[in-house]
Amino acid sequence: MKTQDLQTIQTKEALIVAALDTAMSYKAYRERVLNHVKSETSTGPNQTQALVNYTKLNDARMRRLDKTTTISESAHALFSHYEKKVTWLVLTESWCGDAAQSLPILNKIAIIAPHLNLKVALRDEHIDLMKHFLTNTAMAIPKLIAVDNASNIVLGTWGPRPSVATQMVADYKAAHGTLSPEFKEDLQLWYTKDKGLSIVADIEALLK
Numbered sequence: 001m002k003t004q005d006l007q008t009i010q011t012k013e014a015l016i017v018a019a020l021d022t023a024m025s026y027k028a029y030r031e032r033v034l035n036h037v038k039s040e041t042s043t044g045p046n047q048t049q050a051l052v053n054y055t056k057l058n059d060a061r062m063r064r065l066d067k068t069t070t071i072s073e074s075a076h077a078l079f080s081h082y083e084k085k086v087t088w089l090v091l092t093e094s095w096c097g098d099a100a101q102s103l104p105i106l107n108k109i110a111i112i113a114p115h116l117n118l119k120v121a122l123r124d125e126h127i128d129l130m131k132h133f134l135t136n137t138a139m140a141i142p143k144l145i146a147v148d149n150a151s152n153i154v155l156g157t158w159g160p161r162p163s164v165a166t167q168m169v170a171d172y173k174a175a176h177g178t179l180s181p182e183f184k185e186d187l188q189l190w191y192t193k194d195k196g197l198s199i200v201a202d203i204e205a206l207l208k
Contacts, residue, residue, distance in 0.1 A: 013152045015126070015132070016089065016129065016152055026106075026107040026118050029103070030062060030066075033062070033094045042054070042093070043095070043124070045124055058097060058099070059094075062104050075200050078207065080114065082116060082207055086149060087116075087119055088117070089119050089144070089145045090106065090121070090142050090145075090159075091121055092141045097184070097188060098141070099160075104196075105199045106144065106199070130143070135159075135160055140159070143159040158202060168190070
């Protein structure tokens with residue numbers, strides 16, 4: 001292995017350790033988002049009315065999904081027998097619509113898996129770490145980083161969207177160049193109709 005590659009790995013692991021030291025539980029993250037809703041602010045350095053509105057909408061989405069999300073018996077069996085001691089570090093922000101649709105599902109899975117710990121960190125407080133996990137050169141969130149508890153080695157990643165939605169976005173961009181507001185609304189409707197099944201399927205594949 002080249003010295004530069006080794007240094008990159010060591011730097012990435014150090015950034016992961018630092019992020020894990022300050023990362024929140026899912027419950028703490030939900031409380032933080034709610035506090036932003038009450039104060040009419042959002043996470044991150046940029047404060048705009050649009051981000052405030054997205055934060056309010058996402059709080060409502062997560063509250064609904066926290067109550068309604070169910071995991072199938074087959075998926076429950078897989079998750080409950082997962083034996084590796086792993087931490088999922090998820091980089092996100094309160095205004096991210098994809099994160100609001102995904103985090104409650106990931107939390108349900110983490111509750112089922114006995115040795116799996118879910119931690120949440122804000123992307124804009126960990127930019128150097130985020131740069132190691134870009135999606136097509138973009139700092140797209142949410143980004144799940146699966147970290148082995150004993151070695152801090154990255155076992156895999158997921159995000160920013162379930163694979164089905166990722167393909168939908170890629171196809172639309174190929175045809176139209178950029179995502180329209182109408183497509184973004186349609187994507188949120190897709191999440192609602194999918195009921196987290198695509199996310200669960202992706203995570204099943206990640207754990208296997």
